[in-house]
Amino acid sequence: MTIRTAVVTGGARGLGLAIGQALSQAGHRVALWDLDANALANAAGEMGAHAETMDVTDAASVAVALARTEAALGPLGILVANAGITGPNHLAEDYPLEDWRRVIDIDLTGVFLCCRAVLPGMRARDWGRIVNIASIAGKEGNPNAVAYSAAKAGVIALTKSIGKETASTGIRVNCVTPAAVETELFAQMTPEQIAWMKSKIPMGRFGLPGEVAALVAWLASDACSFSTGAVFDCSGGRATY
Numbered sequence: 637m638t639i640r641t642a643v644v645t646g647g648a649r650g651l652g653l654a655i656g657q658a659l660s661q662a663g664h665r666v667a668l669w670d671l672d673a674n675a676l677a678n679a680a681g682e683m684g685a686h687a688e689t690m691d692v693t694d695a696a697s698v699a700v701a702l703a704r705t706e707a708a709l710g711p712l713g714i715l716v717a718n719a720g721i722t723g724p725n726h727l728a729e730d731y732p733l734e735d736w737r738r739v740i741d742i743d744l745t746g747v748f749l750c751c752r753a754v755l756p757g758m759r760a761r762d763w764g765r766i767v768n769i770a771s772i773a774g775k776e777g778n779p780n781a782v783a784y785s786a787a788k789a790g791v792i793a794l795t796k797s798i799g800k801e802t803a804s805t806g807i808r809v810n811c812v813t814p815a816a817v818e819t820e821l822f823a824q825m826t827p828e829q830i831a832w833m834k835s836k837i838p839m840g841r842f843g844l845p846g847e848v849a850a851l852v853a854w855l856a857s858d859a860c861s862f863s864t865g866a867v868f869d870c871s872g873g874r875a876t877y
Contacts, residue, residue: 637662638858639663640765641665641667642713643666643701644666644669644718645670645746646669647669647676647679647680647685649672649679651817651849652668652670652718652719657849658853662856668688669692669701669719670687670688671691686705688705692719695753702754714765715766716769716852719746720743720769720787721738721742723738728782731782735783742787743787743788743790744786744788747794751798755798762805764807764808766807766808767856768791768794769848770789770867771784771813772813773788777789781829791811792811795809795811803864808860809864810860810866813875814870815836815843816833816837817844837872838872838873843871851868851870
């Protein structure tokens with residue numbers, strides 16, 4: 637296995653932290669990017685990872701984080717665009733415009749900006765792995781979560797588009813669509829929303845961060861050579877297509 641420099645956005649906690657740990661265990665040099673400086677310092681310190689406090693919605697912040705990461709760890713080979721928020725739960729007609737814009741900005745535009753920043757280097761080296769974290773909500777649409785569902789659907793389409801653009805190169809671009817995974821994001825949801833999500837999973841339980849991280853680690857590896865622009869489910873049987 638070739639050791640790569642890997643970036644995980646939203647890496648300070650939850651799913652992002654689990655992914656960072658899985659990539660580190662696979663032998664890669666890991667950088668965690670996050671907006672929460674305190675949580676990031678704790679997570680990176682425990683892992684021995686490089687840390688960059690940054691904002692995925694700000695192109696300049698992304699560029700600076702990338703430059704600093706590569707200066708510290710070497711050329712980037714792996715990007716896991718994981719940073720995201722769920723946003724509040726409202727009917728579409730009651731959804732606050734400021735929350736709509738914030739969710740779209742972080743969950744979709746943030747993924748685009750990170751992909752946009754790393755692609756030139758990956759093209760120059762003719763190797764790269766991008767794994768975008770979408771959601772089953774992007775395929776099915778969760779009620780009372782229009783912004784989150786729309787943003788994650790956008791991530792799926794973004795992944796397919798970039799995957800086709802880079803298919804003739806050594807770059808592979810895929811996304812993962814988990815059902816609900818037990819992370820701190822549950823604190824942003826109502827008990828009713830959490831119960832509804834669990835009721836949709838045939839296995840009758842939520843996913844675990846390590847289960848998704850294991851899939852991401854494979855998608856970020858040399859072994860993932862003939863899949864690109866693809867959507868990989870990790871949904872406990874919920875996905876129907």
